[in-house]
Amino acid sequence: MGPASRSAGRMYRFDSRLTFFLLPCTIGGMKPIHRMPASTARSIRWVLTDIDDTMTKDGKLESCAYTALCDLASSGLPVIAVTGRSSGWGEVHLQEWPIVGAVTENGAIAWHSRGSIVAPDSVPNTDSSLVRAAEAAYRAVPRAKPASDNNLRRYDYAIDHAERIDPPLTGPEISAIIAAFEAEGCVAKPSSIHINCWKGSCDKQKASVHFLSEVFGYADATDRDKVLYIGDALNDEPMFAHFPNACAVANVSRWLDHMTSRPAWIAEKLYGQGFAEIAQIVLAHRSAECL
Structure with missing residues (x-):
C-alpha cells in the first residue's frame, strides 16, 4: 500500500496496484464463489450489480460480462444496475442493456420502465x-x-x-x-x-431496497437473502453489509484494508471476468435444478 493520510479521523490508504491471490478457503470472512451452495444459488430472485471495474476493465465493458448479463436476463432473473455513475448514464443503460432498472448516483435517483424514483432526502448538486x-x-x-x-x-x-x-x-x-x-x-x-x-443520507443499499420494494413488492425482512449483489469498491460497503449473498470481483482486494463490511462471496477473477464467473456459477446451479 502507498502512504497513509487521515480524513475526519479516519485513515485512508489507496493504491492502484492489485493484490492477486488464490482462494482455496475462506479469506477475511469471504468465501470463494465456487463454494456457494446450490440451494443458495437457486434461492436468488434478483441480481444487483455495480458497473465500473465490476463489469468493465479500463473503462470498457468486457464482452464476457455482457454475455453473462444477457444470460442472467434470459434465465428470468431481473438484473438491476446499482452505480455511482450519473443519472444520464443510467437512463441509457436501462434502454440499451437487458436490465430492469438502474440505481444511479449512489442511490439518489433510480430508473425503471415506468419512470424514476428519487430518494426522499436527495439534495441537488447545486447545493x-x-x-x-x-x-x-x-x-x-x-x-x-x-x-x-x-x-x-x-x-x-x-x-x-x-x-x-x-x-x-x-x-x-x-x-x-x-x-x-x-x-x-x-x-x-x-x-x-x-x-x-x-448531501443527505442516501446510499446504494437504501435506494436498492426502496427500488425493489416499489417495483417488485420486495420485503426486506424476508427477502434479503434472495438478492445477489456484485461489487468491487468502498461505495459498495452498504450493500456488502446488508445483503447476505453479496459478492465481489477479485479486484476488491485493493480496498479490503479500508472495509469494515466485506462481501460474503468473492470471485477468483478480476473485473468483468469475475462478474461472468459469479453469474456462471449461479446459473449452473439453477440450470441443474431443471434437469
Whole structure:
C-alpha cells in the first residue's frame, strides 16, 4: 500500500496496484464463489450489480460480462444496475442493456420502465455546501478535475481519481478531497474511479431496497437473502453489509484494508471476468435444478 493520510479521523490508504491471490478457503470472512451452495444459488430472485471495474476493465465493458448479463436476463432473473455513475448514464443503460432498472448516483435517483424514483432526502448538486466543498477540494488538490460525466449528474458530484486523470490521484490527495467535502457536512466515498460526493443520507443499499420494494413488492425482512449483489469498491460497503449473498470481483482486494463490511462471496477473477464467473456459477446451479 502507498502512504497513509487521515480524513475526519479516519485513515485512508489507496493504491492502484492489485493484490492477486488464490482462494482455496475462506479469506477475511469471504468465501470463494465456487463454494456457494446450490440451494443458495437457486434461492436468488434478483441480481444487483455495480458497473465500473465490476463489469468493465479500463473503462470498457468486457464482452464476457455482457454475455453473462444477457444470460442472467434470459434465465428470468431481473438484473438491476446499482452505480455511482450519473443519472444520464443510467437512463441509457436501462434502454440499451437487458436490465430492469438502474440505481444511479449512489442511490439518489433510480430508473425503471415506468419512470424514476428519487430518494426522499436527495439534495441537488447545486447545493451551496457542495459547491463550497468542491471549490475547497480543487484548492487543496489543484490537479484534481470533475468526473467526465458530471454534467449528466443531478444530485451527486464526482471527482475523477483514476478514470481519466494520469497519473491517478495519490492517497493523500484523495484524503484531502474527502476532508474538504466532509468539512461542509457532505458525504464523500471513493469508487474505483471517482470520489462521489453528496448531501443527505442516501446510499446504494437504501435506494436498492426502496427500488425493489416499489417495483417488485420486495420485503426486506424476508427477502434479503434472495438478492445477489456484485461489487468491487468502498461505495459498495452498504450493500456488502446488508445483503447476505453479496459478492465481489477479485479486484476488491485493493480496498479490503479500508472495509469494515466485506462481501460474503468473492470471485477468483478480476473485473468483468469475475462478474461472468459469479453469474456462471449461479446459473449452473439453477440450470441443474431443471434437469
